[in-house]
Amino acid sequence: MEEDGEGKIKPRQGRLEAFGMRVGEFLGNTTQVAQRTLRWFTVSEERVAEILAAVREELPTTEALLIGKPQAGKSSIVRGLTGVSAEIVGQGFRPHTQNTQRYAYPSEELPLLIFTDTVGLGDINQNTEGLIDELLGDLAQETKRARVLILTVKINDFATDTLRQIGERLRKQYPMVPCVLAVTCLHEVYPGALVEHPPYPPDLPEVERVLTAIQGDFAGLCDRTVLLDFTLEEDGFTPVFYGLEALRDTLADLLPEAEAKAIYQLLDEGAGEQLGTLYRDVGRRYILAFSVMAATVAAVPLPFATMPVLTTLQVSLVGVLGQLYGQTLTPSQAGGVVSAIAGGFLAQAIGRELIKFIPGLGSVVAASWAAAYTWALGEGACVYFGDLMGGKKPDPQKIQGVMREAFDAAKQRFN
Numbered sequence: 001m002e003e004d005g006e007g008k009i010k011p012r013q014g015r016l017e018a019f020g021m022r023v024g025e026f027l028g029n030t031t032q033v034a035q036r037t038l039r040w041f042t043v044s045e046e047r048v049a050e051i052l053a054a055v056r057e058e059l060p061t062t063e064a065l066l067i068g069k070p071q072a073g074k075s076s077i078v079r080g081l082t083g084v085s086a087e088i089v090g091q092g093f094r095p096h097t098q099n100t101q102r103y104a105y106p107s108e109e110l111p112l113l114i115f116t117d118t119v120g121l122g123d124i125n126q127n128t129e130g131l132i133d134e135l136l137g138d139l140a141q142e143t144k145r146a147r148v149l150i151l152t153v154k155i156n157d158f159a160t161d162t163l164r165q166i167g168e169r170l171r172k173q174y175p176m177v178p179c180v181l182a183v184t185c186l187h188e189v190y191p192g193a194l195v196e197h198p199p200y201p202p203d204l205p206e207v208e209r210v211l212t213a214i215q216g217d218f219a220g221l222c223d224r225t226v227l228l229d230f231t232l233e234e235d236g237f238t239p240v241f242y243g244l245e246a247l248r249d250t251l252a253d254l255l256p257e258a259e260a261k262a263i264y265q266l267l268d269e270g271a272g273e274q275l276g277t278l279y280r281d282v283g284r285r286y287i288l289a290f291s292v293m294a295a296t297v298a299a300v301p302l303p304f305a306t307m308p309v310l311t312t313l314q315v316s317l318v319g320v321l322g323q324l325y326g327q328t329l330t331p332s333q334a335g336g337v338v339s340a341i342a343g344g345f346l347a348q349a350i351g352r353e354l355i356k357f358i359p360g361l362g363s364v365v366a367a368s369w370a371a372a373y374t375w376a377l378g379e380g381a382c383v384y385f386g387d388l389m390g391g392k393k394p395d396p397q398k399i400q401g402v403m404r405e406a407f408d409a410a411k412q413r414f415n
């Protein structure tokens with residue numbers, strides 16, 4: 001114990017000791033700590049469903065209505081904004097109405113982005129009025145979600161009368177919903193000698209001439225126009241997602257602050273670079289999304305109040321990663337995986353909550369720890385499921401090592 005010249009405890013030291021005593025009284029002995037820890041990390045399936053519903057209501061979710069013909073680049077926009085592969089995007093879309101399908105990212109339970117895609121637009125047998133009615137029906141539903149219309153046009157497609165008709169009807173009834181004109185597949189009008197993307201935005205007469213004509217067709221309808229060329233790795237163009245930053249900035253300008261921030265965070269991994277084809281690379285896109293959510297819900301001033309919520313998020317993350325690796329898990333099974341791989345990280349999770357007792361540190365530190373712990377858990381889950389997929393018995397020491405390394409790196413990232 002540190003004393004001053006008169007034998008008195010220094011004020012700061014006294015406060016720290018008093019704080020330690022309060023924490024000790026609160027936690028009790030080691031056995032009580034262990035019992036409480038188990039209770040904090042045990043959430044019933046009914047409670048999971050309740051928490052998911054409550055969190056879903058508060059998420060900064062953006063719903064993007066992608067309206068355009070097949071092969072106009074709509075799925076590529078989904079790839080660019082989520083970072084997942086074309087195959088996973090294709091499998092992720094689910095029928096929504098007769099003329100639309102939906103893809104929720106990172107999961108149906110906890111979506112940060114919801115893409116509604118028009119199916120068969122431009123087909124001679126399609127009922128355009130029926131499609132418009134369905135889209136208007138979606139927009140008529142009351143929701144806290146931010147919304148944006150993305151009209152998607154290939155740069156060399158001039159048969160856009162139907163698309164304009166749909167856009168006009170939607171904007172006439174819902175002028176407050178922002179609208180972006182995405183002009184795609186730019187390389188299809190590049191001069192023959194050009195085999196790489198020029199610096200963005202492209203200053204090419206071939207592009208400017210066609211773009212001027214398209215913008216004239218949609219004059220007065222869209223708030224912004226963005227040029228995109230989202231290709232596949234085998235196409236040989238670099239970057240794969242040409243114009244992604246412009247799309248991100250355009251959406252951020254048009255969306256509310258919380259939703260704009262979420263989109264920036266989702267793209268923080270540099271999704272404009274070449275997509276990884278390995279499961280681990282794809283899994284990190286989901287881990288990032290859930291880490292962002294964990295940091296959000298952890299910013300609660302009452303200690304331990306967020307533990308069930310964070311546990312539910314992490315169980316949901318493990319469930320999503322399990323599906324990626326071909327493992328379908330119930331919430332209880334996913335919770336079992338969390339318990340199996342978390343190991344010594346429980347103490348760090350407790351420390352994350354206790355730090356809220358310390359004046360002046362508060363939820364910013366706690367939020368960063370929550371995000372880092374969620375990231376580490378996701379990395380450990382990828383190793384776990386990867387071993388199972390490869391026919392191996394998961395190695396606890398290997399998983400713990402990956403989690404420790406991921407946790408240390410993520411703490412720097414989320415600070």
